[in-house]
Amino acid sequence: MEYYGDTLCISHAELMAGIMTESNLKLLRHRGKLKQVRRACYDTPALFAVESLPLKYRTEVYRRYPDLQEKADSKPFMDTITPDGQAMQFYADYVLADGRHLTTEKQAEYSNNCAIMNAFRQCIETSNSHRLRQSKPRLNKTEFWRKAAAALPRLADRFPHSLPESDRRLQRKFNEYLHDGYVCFISKKFQNSNAAKVDDDVKESVLVQLIGHHNNLDNVAIANLYNAVAKQQDWKAITPSAVAVWREKLDLVTSAGRLGATNFRNTKSMQVKRKRPTAPFLMWTLDGWDVELLYQSTKTNGKGHRVTTYCNRLTLEVVLDPCCNYPIGYAIGTHETPELIAEALRDAAKHSEELFGEMLRANQIQCDHYAIKTVTPLYNVMGAKLTPARVKNAKTKVVEPYFAYLNKTYCKLFNNWSGYGVTTDPKKQPNSEALNQNRHKFPDEAGVREQIQRIIQMERQRKIERFRKMMENLPAERRLPLSREQYLLNFGAETGYKNAIEGGGLRPTLLGMKRDYDCFDVRFRQYAGKQWIVKYDPDNLHEVLAVSEDGTLRFMLTEKYVQPMALAERKEGDSAQLQKVYDFNERLEQHIMDRVALAYEKAEPIMLQNNILNRLLICDSDGQHKLPKARRRLNAEDVEATEVRTVDVPLIPQGAPASDKDDYSIF
Structure with a gap:
């Protein structure tokens, strides 16, 4: 016996247990006097409405099942109840106001309350879902809670509980359970909150x-x-x-x-515990800091009066490698700007070259959100991955406490130290009266820059050996070189002018001096008509980068090797550099010959179709103007093979006289 929707039903097996025969059942169904609520299928018996049975059969059903109605009302709930493991754990872990835990009996009682409430909720949802599929109105809540309250005594046999048996109070308790959760069943007597x-x-x-x-x-x-x-x-x-x-x-x-x-x-929020990188260049973090060192500055105001201020501070931008808090790069400015960040990243690239012989990039760069859109291209050049920290979350960046370390370890030793910050205990701050008396002795901006540079140099000197030692832990696949081209493209200085290719290459004016640069790439000479922007490193003028105006073409140029005119002044390496030029010119000429030959081959069929064009073609020294035919005619059988020998030009010792037989054509 069970409810199917709102209908009390009896199964096929129960009817066949002496209430009626199979033939009577089929006859009643055929005549439409018995309502079949559900058809039979695999593991699902057929159900028939009890109220649709003829009177004699219905009387027999009620005689056999005297508590049929009560059992049927409680059966949907009984079959749906499942122990609530989360509720059991909640009440087992619950601590009262006085530090006590609930007794085992109360834990089981409250857990059963939750399991029964969960069963009520599931029955409501299942019934409503079934009704909606049949386009019927939702479940009648009043009738449902009446049946639920009536089923509580029978449910208590298997699940002892303390739920109210009044349908209205039960419904209010159910709503309270949905709103407050497991805690709603805990009596206030346990909480000692009656008063x-x-x-x-x-x-x-x-x-x-x-x-x-x-x-x-x-x-x-x-x-x-x-x-x-x-x-x-x-x-x-x-x-x-x-x-x-x-x-x-x-x-x-x-x-x-x-x-x-x-x-x-x-x-209050849960914090993430992290460990430092085990090798350099796995991660960089950078930020700007107003250095707590005061300097005096004199300026002329709008009225022409000279005004001196003493509370000026400079900004230090630091690129920090957190493996051992090594300042791999830094820059000093009046305030934090994208240009200052770029200068600090440039210094990091150059310092990595000083330490390990090549410029290296970081595997990850951590930064804040200052000018993030402007500086992101630079971050992507200097790091494989970019991970900006969350806004106003200083704990994620180890560079923040590093600034406090610099302030306490180094800045505090200078007489122009301004202190820790406005929120620090005044007892830990420097004597403001003494600072005011000594303000005229404060250094100027250049003096403070020198102080900051000394601090960074001392910091690097203390940690450089450990930094080099930890470099052994860096895997080969994590060693990310920074090409010279990328370095000059992003950090190189510009002359402010554009240059065109001349016979000797490019001749830009760098640091007030004309310099010659050229490229051993054949393609460079194909763009003789273009104007080039020259990017260079003031500390290393051996190589420059030539970039076209639209930025689509880039060539690395090297400073031209200067050969001595006098043989007596030749030195080791001159011949090798000279041979590089000869080899390049040979490749260039061969490239041009191959290109012209290809043009002749492709144009010959068109030229043969036009006699006037053939007559106007100029012949070569062999009287040929059809290059493919000339090549076939001038084969190895018709032309004598000529032996070509390579003659080594001996170097003339320094100071030895040159003779008339010496070959000067190589110059």
Whole structure:
């Protein structure tokens, strides 16, 4: 016996158990006097409505099953109840206000309450879903809770519980369970809250709003405001000491409102524990810092008066390798700018070349969101991956505490040290009176720049050996070289002018001097008509980068090797450099000959079709103007083979006289 929807049904097997025969059942179905609610299928018996049975059969059913109605009402709930493991764990771990845990009996009782409530919810959802598929109205809640309350005594035989047997109270408890969860079944007697003045959610919510106000009110003000509301609502008044207790209880909920979201994330949210990289260049982090070193500056105001200020500070941009907090790059400026960041990254690339013989990139760069759109291309050049830190989350960047370390270790030793910051305990700050008396002795901007450079140099000197030693831990696949071309393209200086290719290559003016650069790439001479922007490194003028105006063409150029005119001044390496030029010119001529030959081959069929064009063609020294035929005619059988010998030109010793037989044609 079971309910199918709202219909009390009996199965086929139960009818065949002496109530009627198979033939009677088929006859009643054929005549339409018996309503079949569900057809039989695999593992699902056929169901027939009990009320549709003829009177004699229906009487026999009720005689055999005297508590049929009660069992049928409770059967859907009984079959649906499943122990709630989460509820069991919740009540097992629940700690009361006085530190006690619930007894085992209470844990089982409250867990059964949750399991029964879960069964009620599942029955409602299943019934509504079934009704919607049949285009029927939703379940009648009043009738459902009447049946549910009536089924509670039978359910208590298998699942002891403490649910109310009144249908209205049961429905209210169900709604409370949906809203509050497992805690709604815990009696306030266990919480010792019968005498509490803040004894419901509404009163607690008022306290949450007052304690969490952004003005960060004190306990007395909160108590006065709460009591004003309590007087209107006929609540019991509370004292400031009670507010203090509630402030501690509600600290997690109200801290974001009182102290801000940033403070909440830094103090209340779960923090991630991380370890430092085990090798250099696995990660870089960078940021700017207003160095706590004061300098004096004199400027002329709008009225022509000279005004001296003494509270000026410079900004230090540091690229830090956190494997051992090594400052791999830095730059000093008046304030943080994208140009200052680029200068610090440039210094990191050059310093890596000084340490390990080649410029290296980082596998990961961590930064803040300052000018992120502008500087992202540079970050992508200097790092394989870019991971910006969350806004206002200083804990994610180890460069922030590194600045505090520099301030405490180095800056504090200078007489122009300004202190730790405005939020620091005044007892730990420098004597402001002494600073004011010595302000005229503060260094100027150049002096402070020198102080900062000394700090970085001392810091590098202390950690450079360890940094080199840790480089052994860097896997080969994690060693990311930075090409000279990429370095000059992103960090190279420009002359401000454009240059065209001349016979000797490019002749830009670098650092006030004309210099000659050329390229051993044949393609470079194909763009003789273009204007080129020259990018160079002021510290290394051996190579420059030539970039076309539209940026689509780039060629690395090397400074031209200067050969001596006098044989007596030749030195080792001159011949090799000269031979490189000869080899390049030979390749260039061969490239041109191959290109012209290809043009002749492709154009010959068209030329043969035009006699006038053939007559006007100029012949070569052999009287040929059809190059393919001339090549076939001038084969190895018709032309004598000529032996070609390579003659080595001996180097003339330094100071030896040259004879008339010496070959000067090589120059």
